[in-house]
Amino acid sequence: MSWTPDAIPDQSGRVVVVTGANSGIGYVTARELARRGAHVVLACRSHERGRAAVERLRTEVPGARAELRLLDLADLTSVRGFAGSWSHDRLDLLVNNAGVAMVPFSRTADGFESQFGINHLGTFALTGLLLPHLSAASDPRVVTVSSEGQRFARFDLTNLDAERRYRAAFAYVQSKRANLYFARELQRRADASGLRLRSMAVAPGLTRSNVLTGGAHGTRGRAYQVLTRLLLRIAFRPTPEGAKTSLYAATVPHLPGGSYVVPDGPFQLRGEPVLRSRERALRDARTAHRLWVLSEELTGVRYPLRAAPPARR
Secondary structure, eight states, X not given: XXXXXXXOOOOTTOEEEEETTTSHHHHHHHHHHHHTTOEEEEEESOHHHHHHHHHHHHHHSTTOEEEEEEOOTTOHHHHHHHHHTOOSSOOXXXXXXXXXXXXXXXXXXXXXXXXXXXXXXXXXXXXXXHHHHHHTSSSOEEEEEOOGGGGXXXXXXXXXXXXXXXXXXXXXXXXXHHHHHHHHHHXXXXXXXXXXXXXXXXXXXXXXXTTTTTSSOOOSOHHHHHHHHHHHHHHSBOHHHHTHHHHHHHHOTTOOTTOEEEESSGGGSSSSEEEOOOOHHHHOHHHHHHHHHHHHHHHOOOOSOOOOOOOOO
16 A cells, blocks of 8 residues: 555644755655644745745645745855754754755855765754754654665765766765765664664655756756756656655654665655665665764764764674
8 A cells, every 4th residue: 555645643743844845855845744733944045935935835735834944055154053043942853855966066155065065064064953952852853865876876985075076976876875874874873872863864766856957056058957857757756756755754653763765666766665774875884984974074063972883793
């Protein structure tokens, strides 16, 4: 039997942040959580697009509790400002959804290659800075959106920031592998520290989303955008289907921490949400630890969590 958002239990009382919630998977995730009663904070880079998303959400879900807060993961000053201005007494759920994909080479406000800087470092810093508010919740969760493409990454810790040759597709799948390492290592450290937090990673599958059509960085050529939109229309699933794994990871009651939720079809490209454990990156604690240490150094955000003990051989 297929899983649908209709199966989401009551979310009343939960305070939720969804990054990149003005469109695509992020918007659907925010809308369906609000539909079930959650108070949803749409964390968006653009005030104009974010405001339009909130208005649309309130039209589609009358009575929804939704608010807009500005957040730019390409700027650590913005990330710190978002976390520093948090005014709720806790945070029950953080959905790390925002990201960019296969963009031309550029650097963030802090000088990082944009895909590594936004997709991983911005997400890493935001989660760490919001951790005190997550810790104040009775059953906190963090859901980080990776990609089925991470399976093809040749993860190179010496070239995460385009220190050498830049290839857009390589940098993208590498940043998505970093998301998976981060989610799993966060769970290891939460467990080692006795923190009641569940960290999940998800892959949405082939989904129509403006992350591929230049929604965040409209610098691609017209031919690329036309061909991509055509491919999305023919081969990719509607956005609500792609949001299923995020919603599943965010709401299924007894889902274990450290889960990786993917579509159950061939190559994780489409299908219903299932847990996947046969993924080499999930077991590669050594690389995940090294990435964590490097991320703390680069962002200046240090988590008050113990490192997990070395795995027995």
